[in-house]
Every structure is written in C-alpha cells, then in structure tokens.
Amino acid sequence: MALRLIESIIPAASLSALEDLPENGKVVDRWDEMLNDEKALVRILVDAGDVESLMDKLVERFANVDGFRVMLIPVEATLPRPVEPEANEDEVEEEKSAERINREEIYNQVSAGANITRVFIAQAIIATLVAAVGLIRGDTAILIGAMVIAPLLGPNMALCLATTLGDWKLVGKSLKANIVGLAIAFLSAAFIGILFPVSVTQEAIAARTQVSGGDIILALASGCAGVLAFTSGAPSALIGVMVAVALLPPFAVFGMLLVSGDYKAASGALMLVSANVICVNLAGTLTFLAQGLRPHSWWEANRAKRAVRIAIAIWAILLFALAALIYLEFGYSLEHATTP
Template sequence: MKYVEIVAEKSSSDIIQAMAEKDKALDFRLGDTGTDGMRQMRVLVSDDTLQSLLDHLQNILGAQPTARITVLPVETSLPVPDEEKRQKEDAATAAREKLYDEVEKGVRLDANFIVLVMLSTVVASIGLMENNVAVIIGAMVIAPLLGPNLALSLGTALGDVALMRKSMQTLLAGIVLAALFSAGLGLTLPSVPLAGEILLRTEISLDAVALALASGAAAALSLTTGLSSVLVGVMVAVALLPPTATMGLMLGTGNFRLAVNAGLLLLINIVCVNLASKVVFLLKGIQPRTWLEKEKARRAMVIYVLVWLVTLLILIFIIFSRRTLGS
C-alpha cells in the first residue's frame, strides 16, 4: 500500500475525491485549507491502483503550478482492508458495464430500427382492424420498443444524461413513426372498422395501468436477472404499440375523439412503464459507484420521477375531466 499526499486548489477537492473512489481508494481524508487557497488531501491506495490514481491526479492538477503530489510507503495499516468487499464492488462494476452494453445496443436509431417499427406497425394495424389477437401478438414480437425504455431508466439510475437523451430520441422517433405510418394506412384504406381490439385501446382503465406497470417491472428484471428479453419485449410492446397504431388509424379516418383517447392511453402507458422499471433498478441497487456520479444520478432520478409523476397526475386529471364532461 501507499499513502498519497496531495496539495491542490480547494476547488479540485470534489473531483479528486471522485477519482480516488473510482480508483478504489482504501481511505480518503480532507485537510484544512491554507491561507493560499491550497488544500491538503490524503489517499490510501493499494499498489495495483497507485499508477491509475497518479495518472488521474496529474491530469487534474496539470494546470496548477503550486500543486504537489507526494507518495509515501506504508509498512502496515489496520484494520486490514476487506478483500471480500472489494471483490463485491468489482462484481457490481462489471454488472453495471454489462447492463450498459446491453441497453446501448437497443437505442440505436438506425435503418434496422426504422424498418422493424414500420413492419410491426403494419402487422399491428391489420390485427387491430381484423380483431385478430394472434396477429397483434405477432407484431409485438418484432416491435423494437423494449430497448429505448430500458435505456431511459438505466440512464437515469446511472446519471448518464447522454444515454437518457439518446433513448428518449429513439423512443420518440419510434412512436412518431408508428403513429404516422398507421395514420397513412387509415387515410389510404377504404374503411377502418371499429373492431373490438381498436375500441379496447380507446378505453382507459385500471387494468391498462396495471399492465403497463407490470411490463415496466418485467423489462427491468429481464435485464438484471436474465429473463427472456423476447417475451418481455412483447409485454412492453403490448403496452405501447397497439395504442399508437390505434391513435394513428383513428387520426387517418378523422375520428379524433377516439384518437385522443388512444393517445392518452399511450402516454399513461409510457409513464407507467418507465416508473416501474426505474423502481426495479433502484430496488436491485443499480447505481454508480463513485460519490460524484451518485450525486449526479440522484439529481437525475429526482427530476425523472417528478416529471413522470406530474405527467401522470395531469393525464389522470384530463381523463376524469373528460369523463365528467361526457356524462
């Protein structure tokens, strides 16, 4: 082990602490700030992480001419560092990286995503108009809507703003494309029958909310426990694609009342899917490892949950207002 003594500007304290945590420091201490604005910090690190810490410190302190790094040998340190705890932290880091790699693949807004959305929308629209549940389920299998939802929740859990932004763009693009394509079908087809499966997507009930919550929870569990992503993807698609296709079909035929109802159901489902998956990630302990990253994730999570809750309350208010006016 080595004791690294650092003298740097006070403003560098937080980022140096974050780097120490990232390099698995065994101990970190902050000293007093001198009259010259320089602050003393001490870090206890193992030999195998010393070089990584020094590299990070040199990058941080390179522009500070009066900064200093001193490395001191350590004969012994009590209590002995908990190796089992360190192994668990390494495993958690590996798990986070694996989760990130898996969801990142599902947010790519490329030609494959666009083609799958278009194909699944066509199949779902046909199933809705023919009142054929089997055809609708077939559309769910190929609908690529699982990835963006999982990435949005995971990005919030990890405080990754870039992943959140990319996943929201992909999810929005998929829904808009599905709505436009189904609206085009509604415009070009001679007639669109108001089949039972279509009317089902224009009614908002507690059953639909429960389905969306279960879909979101199952989506997060599929990522963290290895459940079949195909089956869970069907659940998420059931909550999102049929209401989107119904909304588009109704817009194409000029039935705006039913289109608005389907749109409200879609928005509620999006909120519930993302809220449920976020809760699962929290319960499973998916979070950044370093203090600085945890603070970023905490702020992102608060904003994320508040936005979805406020949106859900507004939608519920609109729904009950419409029902009251309708009666």
C-alpha cells in the same frame, strides 16, 4: 451458477496489489500471465453476481494507469464444475445484491437498444404495419406476432437506465430513439388508416381508445418486467412483448383514427399511449433502483440521485395530471350521458 471471466491487463509490478481481491467476491479461480516485462494478464473466473464488485476494485486501483484494460467474457460452461459456496447469515445482503448481472453488462445491453439503425427503423415499420392489420381484423395472434419484434422496448429501457445512472448523454440518445420510433409508427399506422376503413366499432380498436385501471397496471407491470429481464440476464424478446403491447397497439390506433377523421377516439388512444409511456418509465426506473443499480463513483452517484428524484417527480406529476384529465373527461361524458 452463471459464470463470467474477467480479463485485465495491468502493470506487472502491480500483481501483488491484487492479492486481496478474492476477499471481495467469490472467486472460483485465477490465473496470472506475464505478457512482457511491463504488463501482466490476470484472468479471474467469478460468479456473475460478484463481477461488479471485482470490476469496481480493479477500476479504482488501475483506472489511471497507462495501458490498463478490463474485459468481461460470458462463460457457457467449465469443468470441473465449480462448487456452490454455502451462504451464512452475514452474506444474506451480499446474496441479495448478486441477484442481477453487473452494471457494465446491463449498460451495454440496454444502451444498444437506443441506437437508431436501419434494423430499428425496419422493425418499427414492420411491427406497426402488422399490429395495425391485426387490430383491424381483431386477430390476437397477428398482434402478438407484431409485438415479438418489440421495437420500442430498447429506447424505453434505455431511458429508465439513463435516469437511474444520471447519464444525460444516454437520456438524449434514448429520447431521440423514442421520438423516431413513435414517428415511424405513426406514419406506418396512418398509411394503413388511409388504405383500409377503420372504425371504433371494431372491438380491438375500441378497447384502445380509453384508459382504464387495468391499462395502468399492465403498463406498470410491463416496465418492471422489462427491467427485470435485462438485469437478470434473461432473454428480453418475450418480456418485450409486454412493453410492446402497452405502447405500440394504442399508438397504431391513434394514427389510424386520426387520418380517418375520428379525432375524439384518436385523442383517447393518445391518452392511453401517454399513460402507458409514463407508467412504463416510472416502474422501470423504480425497478432499476430496487435492483441496487448505482453508478461507480461517489460524484456520479450524487448526480444520479438528483436525476432520479427529478425524473420520478416528473413522471409522477405527469401521471397525476393525466389521471385528473381522465377523471374530468369521464365525469363530463357521464354527466352528458345521464342528462335527459
């Protein structure tokens, strides 16, 4: 089992208040150390799935105490090996909630992906340039290589998490990162479109100028997979390929076709990008909810519920409006194609 070490600094006089903590999670071991007459260091070795409940208890009891600090440390291995406890029927629901890592760990990982850094900018440029060349050549291997970089995974997962937790500061941060990432991708794709001839007769490009049911399923699956990667603690690099495939190639096609003067095909690519962004975020938010991710305090939970309702309603309305647009455009094209 995956283990974490919780280290907390608390008032020495409050050590007795922690005696009931083992009842709130499967504590493997615990060590108390006096730092001085006023403070104590408590180390608790616990299964990763039980970290959240223990940390919440610590915060509830000591958040307002001067000098309180809690730290979470991943444990690669420990000897002797901890014995796996046997779950009974009463612990089934608890087992389900332990299938993901704790809220703070997820938040730190996901929110870091919404930072606009020089590395993020470089990744967006490189990924778009490589993807654009791969699209022009119709080379799937080059496209996959570009997608491994996955620059847009972080901002979109951060937006899903911010919505789920009702964190408006993170919403603004992730939206800004998304806009910057897409702007860089557009400029990079436009640069390739100016340098090289681009045509919708190329199969890889033509496939990304219209929305199909398969594209919707791919985007929904991508959003779900991206969230599962973060909440399970699994490496997100390969899962990020799915999100990148849904977002970056069609946007690169949009940029290249727009500067090439093929506005109709470019609008189709932009519609595909819009559908993918909506589906990735809708599926991501619903997956975070299904994973039981909630804010710590009750008032934050109430705020988060409102934010989630608003976000899901917005994404659903946008998806419905986009579907109507696609249907109308398809019907119009079909009518003109069959008119003698």
